[in-house]
Amino acid sequence: MTRDDHTTESSDDSAADAADTTRRSVLKAGAALGAGGLAVGLGERAAAARVEEVCDSDYGTIEVADGFSLVDNQWGNSAADQCIWLNEDGSYGYDFDASDTGGGINYPQVLVGTKPWGSDTGVAEFPVRRRDVDELVIDVEADYSQSGGEWDWAEEWWLMEQPVSEQTETHQYEIMLLLDWNDQHDHGAVEAEAVWTDRYGNTVDHWTTYNSGGTSADFYIFRIQGGHDGGKVDLKPIVDYMTDEHGVSEDLWLSGIELGNEYWAGCVGQTTYERFDVTVNGTTYASGSGESADNGGGSPTPTPTDTPTDTPTDTPTDEPDTPTDTPADDPGDGSGDALVVNDYDGDPAWSSNQNDLGEWCGAGSFENGSGEVEDGALVLEYDNGGWFQEQINRDVSDYDDLVLEVSGADGDEASEVLFDMGGVRTMLADVTDDAVGTTTGEVRVDMAAAGVDRSSPSLRLNFWQGGSSRLRVEEVRLE
Numbered sequence: 001m002t003r004d005d006h007t008t009e010s011s012d013d014s015a016a017d018a019a020d021t022t023r024r025s026v027l028k029a030g031a032a033l034g035a036g037g038l039a040v041g042l043g044e045r046a047a048a049a050r051v052e053e054v055c056d057s058d059y060g061t062i063e064v065a066d067g068f069s070l071v072d073n074q075w076g077n078s079a080a081d082q083c084i085w086l087n088e089d090g091s092y093g094y095d096f097d098a099s100d101t102g103g104g105i106n107y108p109q110v111l112v113g114t115k116p117w118g119s120d121t122g123v124a125e126f127p128v129r130r131r132d133v134d135e136l137v138i139d140v141e142a143d144y145s146q147s148g149g150e151w152d153w154a155e156e157w158w159l160m161e162q163p164v165s166e167q168t169e170t171h172q173y174e175i176m177l178l179l180d181w182n183d184q185h186d187h188g189a190v191e192a193e194a195v196w197t198d199r200y201g202n203t204v205d206h207w208t209t210y211n212s213g214g215t216s217a218d219f220y221i222f223r224i225q226g227g228h229d230g231g232k233v234d235l236k237p238i239v240d241y242m243t244d245e246h247g248v249s250e251d252l253w254l255s256g257i258e259l260g261n262e263y264w265a266g267c268v269g270q271t272t273y274e275r276f277d278v279t280v281n282g283t284t285y286a287s288g289s290g291e292s293a294d295n296g297g298g299s300p301t302p303t304p305t306d307t308p309t310d311t312p313t314d315t316p317t318d319e320p321d322t323p324t325d326t327p328a329d330d331p332g333d334g335s336g337d338a339l340v341v342n343d344y345d346g347d348p349a350w351s352s353n354q355n356d357l358g359e360w361c362g363a364g365s366f367e368n369g370s371g372e373v374e375d376g377a378l379v380l381e382y383d384n385g386g387w388f389q390e391q392i393n394r395d396v397s398d399y400d401d402l403v404l405e406v407s408g409a410d411g412d413e414a415s416e417v418l419f420d421m422g423g424v425r426t427m428l429a430d431v432t433d434d435a436v437g438t439t440t441g442e443v444r445v446d447m448a449a450a451g452v453d454r455s456s457p458s459l460r461l462n463f464w465q466g467g468s469s470r471l472r473v474e475e476v477r478l479e
Contacts, residue, residue, distance in 0.1 A: 055083040064092040065287035067123040068276070069111045077104030077265065084108060090289040093272035094261075099148055101265045108271075112278045112285055113157075113256015114164045116171035116215075123256065125280040127163045130243065131250035131423065132281070134391065134458050135360070136235040138257060139277040140179070140228065141288070149266030152181035153228075155235075158217065158255040159248060171255070173248060174217045175238060178207070179228035184264075187221055194225070195241060196365035196387070198234035199353055206241070220246075237364065240387060244418070244464045250425070282393065339399060341390050341459070341476040344378045359391040366463070377474040386463035390476055397454045399478035402445040408436040409470035414443060416467025420460040421445075422452035428461070440474055 054060035060072040064086050072084045072094070080098035094108040111119065113126025138155065155177045161170035178185075192206040203225040210219040222238060235257075242248040257278050261271055275288040342355040350373045355361040363371040363378075366386040371378050380386060402421065406413075413436040414429040424431065431450040434443045447454055459476065 049088040050085045051088050053083055053085040056081060062086050064110065067112055067121050067285045068287040069121045071109050071111055073107045073109055073260065075107060077101055077106045080106055082106060082108060091272055091274050093270065095270035096263060097268045098263060098265050099268050103265045105262055105264055107260050107262050109258045109260025110273065110276060111256060111258050115255055116158050116160055116164060116169050118164050118168045120164060123285060125283055126256040127160065127253040128280060130159065130239060130252045130254055133236060133239050133254060135279060135281050136239060137232055137279040138235060139232045139275060141230045141275040142271055142273045144269065144271040146182065146261065146263065146267055146269035148268045150182065150184035150264040151267050151269060152185045152262050153179045154262055155179060155257060155259045157257055159252040160255055161252060163253050171215065171217045172252060174219045175242065176221045177238065178221065178223040196237045197369065198237055198364060199362040199370065200232045200234060202233050237387065244462055339396065339478040341392060341478065343475045344373050344473065345376050346373065350378060355390055357392060359393050361390045363388040377472045380471045380473065382463040383468040384464060384466050388461040389458060391458040393456055393458065395455050396457065396478055400446065400448060401479045402447055402459065403477050403479055404443040404473065405440055405475040406436055406443055407438060407440045407472045411436060411438045413469050413471050416465050416469065418462035418465055420462060422454060422457035424450050424452050
């Protein structure tokens, strides 16, 4: 990628200044809000003090925060006027004018991580193996306005056979999530509607699949129903869906995160990012002028759930500093104190997405949404769909067994549930000798015998195996 450090010096060239002002006036006066657009404060942002700017370059970049590169990506329409810029307050963005051009697609964007062609922003967590993705979240606040032609606002990544440090252009899949789009941007009938609703309330459709996109990679396009109104989006359900529903290998490498506007001939627009944060497996990279971006500092920080304080590790009681040798939920088999992951007693509430270890938990795509707590148990109603996860994120090598206190409507649910923990991914029935009964009982998994890596595991159950039933989970613990 060629870097262009050109910055506009308004005081040195009045003729260029006048042309630039005219073009920007057109953008502000002529742009209309797109569906779901967040154009609050657009005029103020357009006049913000800029500390760096690159225009009409050959893939010029600006480092807008640690690990974030803003890219002047004119890959399909070099005739369009396009600038990327960084503001003094840490916000950044781009503007473009393709009103007098004939065709082609551009995609000005911000990149975190790598691209299949060798780009790398220096983020240690990217690329990451598909099977090692336990958490992938973006947090976005942006002002944008587009008009006059087809456009979308899209996040994407690539799944590759090799990291770019070892070999470039090994990408097999291109994965795109549309955060917003206008009526001119259309992919026909939806392939799978409302595949899941993530923990932040975003309902996602699998819009379409192409045999190839801009390259030879298989191209999967998803969309957020109604467009994104700002805030967090959980991307891990897409990662899991690709494997669970479309057989994508867990050995592939996820490149990184790109976010930008695709636009076609005739379109005029501007986008300002006030916040764009990316969290991968407990580490958050922040950018922009928003509060969580720390004024654009961009340094990676661990998410709160990865550094709980005074968290009980020996007992789930209300007095974490007073462990006992035989807690009430310990079966008394001599295995020592149990480590309760979640007992669904309402403290903390299931809706808080926090378990008894202070770690993240959640579920989605069930017939009853993200599950419902009834009489001290989490009820998951599934019909060939649903996912459930409890993060543990600590070394649990001193514990031998995972114990699920469960019951099922039919009594044979272990053969319908996919077990995913510590690198082991197989049917639950394959890692336990216990059956799920119609009354509450233990389903015990010998983690060592199953091959579970206990150094920092999380538990995930997947319900896209063709079954239909109702599972009641009263407790998850380690013994």
